[in-house]
Amino acid sequence: xxxxxxxxxxxxxxxxxxxxxxxxxxxxxxxxxxxxxxxxxxxxxxxxxxxxxxxxxxxxxxxxxxxxxxxxxxxxxxxxxxxxxxxxxxxxxxxxxxxxxxxxxxxxxxxxxxxxxxxxxxxxxxxxxxxxxxxxxxxxxxxxxxxxxxxxxxxxxxxxxxxxxxxxxxxxxxxxxxxxxxxxxxxxxxxxxxxxxxxxxxxxxxxxxxxxxxxxxxxxxxxxxxxxxxxxxxxxxxxxxxxxxxxxxxxxxxxxxxxxxxxxxxxxxxxxxxxxxxxxxxxxxxxxxxxxxxxxxxxxxxxxxxxxxxxxxxxxxxxxxxxxxxxxxxxxxxxxxxxxxxxxxxxxxxxxxxxxxxxxxxxxxxxxxxxxxxxxxxxxxxxxxxxxxxxxxxxxxxxxxxxxxxxxxxxxxxxxxxxxxxxxxxxxxxxxxxxxxxxxxxxxxxxxxxxxxxxxxxxxxxxxxxxxxxxxxxxxxxxxxxxxxxxxxxxxxxxxxxxxxxxxxxxxxxxxxxxxxxxxxxxxxxxxxxxxxxxxxxxxxxxxxxxxxxxxxxxxxxxxxxxxxxxxxxxxxxxxxxxxxxxxxxxxxxxxxxxxxxxxxxxxxxxxxxxxxxxxxxxxxxxxxxxxxxxxxxxxxxxxxxxxxxxxxxxxxxxxxxxxxxxxxxxxxxxxxxxxxxxxxxxxxxxxxxxxxxxxxxxxxxxxxxxxxxxxxxxxxxxxxxxxxxxxxxxxxxxxxxxxxxxxxxxxxxxxxxxxxxxx
Numbered sequence: 035x036x037x038x039x040x041x042x043x044x045x046x047x048x049x050x051x052x053x054x055x056x057x058x059x060x061x062x063x064x065x066x067x068x069x070x071x072x073x074x075x076x077x078x079x080x081x082x083x084x085x086x087x088x089x090x091x092x093x094x095x096x097x098x099x100x101x102x103x104x105x106x107x108x109x110x111x112x113x114x115x116x117x118x119x120x121x122x123x124x125x126x127x128x129x130x131x132x133x134x135x136x137x138x139x140x141x142x143x144x145x146x147x148x149x150x151x152x153x154x155x156x157x158x159x160x161x162x163x164x165x166x167x168x169x170x171x172x173x174x175x176x177x178x179x180x181x182x183x184x185x186x187x188x189x190x191x192x193x194x195x196x197x198x199x200x201x202x203x204x205x206x207x208x209x210x211x212x213x214x215x216x217x218x219x220x221x222x223x224x225x226x227x228x229x230x231x232x233x234x235x236x237x238x239x240x241x242x243x244x245x246x247x248x249x250x251x252x253x254x255x256x257x258x259x260x261x262x263x264x265x266x267x268x269x270x271x272x273x274x275x276x277x278x279x280x281x282x283x284x285x286x287x288x289x290x291x292x293x294x295x296x297x298x299x300x301x302x303x304x305x306x307x308x309x310x311x312x313x314x315x316x317x318x319x320x321x322x323x324x325x326x327x328x329x330x331x332x333x334x335x336x337x338x339x340x341x342x343x344x345x346x347x348x349x350x351x352x353x354x355x356x357x358x359x360x361x362x363x364x365x366x367x368x369x370x371x372x373x374x375x376x377x378x379x380x381x382x383x384x385x386x387x388x389x390x391x392x393x394x395x396x397x398x399x400x401x402x403x404x405x406x407x408x409x410x411x412x413x414x415x416x417x418x419x420x421x422x423x424x425x426x427x428x429x430x431x432x433x434x435x436x437x438x439x440x441x442x443x444x445x446x447x448x449x450x451x452x453x454x455x456x457x458x459x460x461x462x463x464x465x466x467x468x469x470x471x472x473x474x475x476x477x478x479x480x481x482x483x484x485x486x487x488x489x490x491x492x493x494x495x496x497x498x499x500x501x502x503x504x505x506x507x508x509x510x511x512x513x514x515x516x517x518x519x520x521x522x523x524x525x526x527x528x529x530x531x532x533x534x535x536x537x538x539x540x541x542x543x544x545x546x547x548x549x550x551x552x553x554x555x556x557x558x559x560x561x562x563x564x565x566x567x568x569x570x571x572x573x574x575x576x577x578x579x580x581x582x583x584x585x586x587x588x589x590x591x592x593x594x595x596x597x598x599x600x601x602x603x604x605x606x607x608x609x610x611x612x613x614x615x616x617x618x619x620x621x622x623x624x625x626x627x628x629x630x631x632x633x634x635x636x637x638x639x640x641x642x643x644x645x646x647x648x649x650x651x652x653x654x655x656x657x658x659x660x661x662x663x664x665x666x667x668x669x670x671x672x673x674x675x676x677x678x679x680x681x682x683x684x685x686x687x688x689x690x691x692x693x694x695x696x697x698x699x700x701x702x703x704x705x706x707x708x709x710x711x712x713x714x715x716x717x718x719x720x721x722x723x724x725x726x727x728x729x730x731x732x733x734x735x736x737x738x739x740x741x742x743x744x745x746x747x748x749x750x751x752x753x754x755x756x757x758x759x760x761x762x763x764x765x766x767x768x769x770x771x772x773x774x775x776x777x778x779x780x781x782x783x784x785x786x787x788x789x790x791x792x793x794x
Contacts, residue, residue, distance in 0.1 A: 037549060038093050044086035045156045052079045052149070053170045057177050057227060057509050058217050062195045064575070065582040066134035068219025072508040073136045074575055078568055080145050083152050085564035090156070092556045093549065100155040101532040104518060107464045108147060111457040115143050115411055118450040122410020123417060123661040126611060131412045132437045133612045137508045138412045138445075146515040154519050158528050160483060163520045167234055167486070171269055174231040178276045181216025181224065185279045191217075213281040222500070223507045225286025228277045229496035230513050232290070233297060235273060237489035239266035240320045263320075271327050278335040284386075285503035289496055297492040384429035390440050390503075392429065396422045397439040400448035408451035414439055417448065419663045419698035427702040427732035435664075442501035462498065465518045466491075469525065487524045490517050577606035581613050588616065593623050611659060614651050615668050621648035622675040629679045645676050649686075656690075666694045667704075674711060684715045702732035706741070713745050721745045736777045740784065743769030747791060757794055767791050 052075075059075045060068045091097055102108075119140045122128035131139025153162075180190050184201060189210055192203035201210055213221035242263040280286055399421035400409055409417035415437035426432055439445040446455040469491060494517045497510055506514065522528050549557075584599035600617040607613060625644035631637035652672045655665040673687035691708045698704050705728040713721030725742040729735060746766035750759045757763050770784040770791075778784070 038090060041086040041089045041093070042156065045083050045090075045152065046162065048079050048083045048086070049149075049153060049157065049162075049166060050169045052076065052512070053166055054173045055079075056512065057173045060191075060217050060219065063579050063582060065578050065585065066219075068217070068223075069135050069137060069507055070578065071575075073142060074571060076142075076145060076508055076512065077571055080148060080152075081564050081567050081571075084148065085560055087152055087156060088560045089557050092553050092560070095553070097534075097536040098155065099151055099534045100158060100528060100530070101534060102151075102154055102519075102522060102528060103468055104461065104465060104522075107457060107461040108150070111454075111461050112143065112147055114407075114450055114454040114457045115140050118407045118411050118454055121407045123413050124410060124659050126609075126659070127413055127416070127662075128411035132415050133610075135437065135507075137506065137511060140411055142508075142511070143411075146511050149512065150515045150519050153516060154523065154528060155533075158523050158530065160524055160526075163523050164483075164486075166516075166520070171231060171235055171238075174228065174235075174273060175269060177216050177218065177224070177227070178272045181210070181214045181218075181276055182272070182279070184210035184216070185214050187211055214276060214279045216276070218507075218509070220507075221280040222282045222285055222504050223510075225277055225280040225282035225289075226497070226500035226504065226507070226510050228273045228280070229286065229289055229293070229500060230493045230510070232270065232273050232277070233293070233489040233492035233496070234486070235266050235269040236324065237485050237492075239263060239270055239324065241485050242266055267323070267327065270324070271331055274328060275331050275335050278332065284390075285500040289499035289503070292499055293492055293496050296495070297488070300488075384431065389426075389429050389431055392423050392426050393418070393436055393440055394444050396426070396436075397441070397444040397448035399423070401444075401451065404448075404451055406451045406453055408447070408449045408454055411449055411454075414445055414449050416661060416663050419701060421448075422698065422700050424700040424731055427700070428734070432732065433703050438505040440504055442505050445505055465494070465521075469518075469521050469527075483524055487521050490521045490524070493517055494521075573606050574610075577603045577610065577613070580606065581610075581616065584620070585616050588620055588623075593620055593627065596620055597624065611655055611662075611665070615655055615665055618648045618651035618655070618672050619668055619675075621645075621651070622672040626675055626678050641679060645679055648672050648676065649683075656693075661697065663694060663697045666690055666697060670694060670707065670711075684711065687711055688715060700731060702728050702735055702738065705731065706735065706738045709738070709745075710741055713741070713748075718745050718748050722749065734777050736773060736781075739769050739773045739777060743767075743773075743784075743787060747787075755794075763791065763794070 055075050056072050059071045061071050064070050119125060119128040127133075127139070129140050130136055131142060136142060157163075183190065187201055188199050189201045189203070190199075192201060193199045195203050204210060215221045215224050218224035218227055242259060274290075277286060277290060396418050397414070400414075400417050403421060415435055418436055418439075439448060443455060443459070446458050450458075469487070493513065497506075497514050497517075500510070580599045581603035584596040584603060587593070587596035587599065597617075597620055600613065600620055603610075603613045604617060621644045625641045625648060627641075628637045628644065629641035649672065652665070652669045656662075656669050659665055669690040670687050673683045673690060677683040677687060688708075688711055691704065691711060694704050695701075695708055705724050709721045709724035709728060712718075712724060722742065722745050725738055725745065728738040729742060732738065743766045746762045746769060750757055750762035750766060752758050767788055770788045773781055773784040
């Protein structure tokens, strides 16, 4: 039946599109340029596959899913995600994922599991796996070639976005000349992606060279084999060079050496018993060629480890340049004074290892408080505030929002509890136990495809390493679930007779079989549903574009221009609270702007309407999502802004920030704002109490020290400025001295305050 074949082709080419397009997908006009678009492409392709698979089952008059050795751990893992979502502190986030990332939400996990079964059931033969891997390497080639020029200051992305072939479209903190990220969006994510592909390209190179005998019994290499080997060697070197340029030390480059050491040693063990018995086989030489290629690439690109830098080309040239400079530059140097004060507590930034350990401690604290099912799928960004160690305030990233634990395993532990982490680890272990055993006898298996299975398992191990030091993204999760499917198919461990069938007997199809009218009706209904879901995806994507424009205009303080975009986003996607949150902030600022136009009655009415609207939206958000710290913080901002119109709103701001301080009991910035707002509301003693706690949480907090000194002085003096409390007066002076001693040297404001107060 032609229609059945068409559905099969749709599924086949949809998977090719998945592995080709997802790594490449990005755009400049969404709120998150990379991951959001990659997941939306994944959702769209999955809907198409679901439609075609359903169509095939309708034609066969049978519901059919292939059974696999991983069914039980997969179903247990899915159950853990569903249960965790049901008990989540924010069900919307657990369903969709943290906004802009989305990967990791329940919908995305269902998608990855669906793709696993869709591939095994419909494309469960070796030829399809090999084709997908070829497509994956092509995608990797494009990604690598796209990212490589950016290291030298020529980024194709900037050419696409701005029409300039440079790196000017990126900020100084996000420079590809320092760490490339290509179409993946972040250096560590690119490193994780390249590590998945490297074992495949490497093994393909090692197995591609082979000698043949001519009729005269002379050895020769066919042109086809030679070109194939050169192609795979080029891919391997390119992937490795780009990996070096990502500068991803912990998860990326360290992961490369860990996995390639393990896999390399085991490969040599296999090689000793290899089925390549010909002593002239070039496999005898290719490992040496590969090692030389890796060594030269490392030497030319510079490995991002300080101890090894002097032995690279860049290190040698830099050392020569420094020696030359020492000879030419006089020994006496004039130190230039900077106009900006140096904040001693944040000079140079905190070591990433220290920050990572603190965040891991917070994830562990989350689990101890919610041991079985966690705080809810993908709720780390909000739950971490409650369990955040106070030591985080002493890092250079003390005021950052962490939406992941930077360890996938601890992330699962904190957000889905012991059940979630246990089933996730069980899924991994079951796969490794079942198929690593096969490697022991790999040399006894017939056919060279067994070495490709070895490459796939090495690729799988790279995901575990990069996830340990970071977290999964869309493309890594796709491979995490699909690599086991590929390995099982390659090893022919899928028993095609073991399927879930309903009914047991299917309709036998041939070219002459006609499609019944009822089947046509069901196929049309399925097509309509698929089309509707894709339209919803497009509407959500368009809504996000409007939201992104409105948010960016808000950041640029073009509030009136931002409002129509935010309204359009809410209209297209009324169920997304993130849009409403941004809208409530925008409305509160506009209310103040219109209220400032005192000569217009119409402006006053508009201001009142906007204020009421802003208050209503922020109240509904905190009511519907009572444990979402971000919405509570926005509520504080909204009411604090509206207090410029009506002082009564300051009390609502105080109520809101009191709730925030309960949800985030170790956040120094929140207590600082709580103290300042309390002081502005007239409760100076409360302000002092809160600011004293703030400086204990973060001793190098300049603003908190300065505000505390001001409020001490307010308590020390009466309305005429006369000192009535010498203790508070001395405390005020001591706070300013604390700034000069431990926070900012030669701070003019602190010096002026000390001079003024000491003369009283």
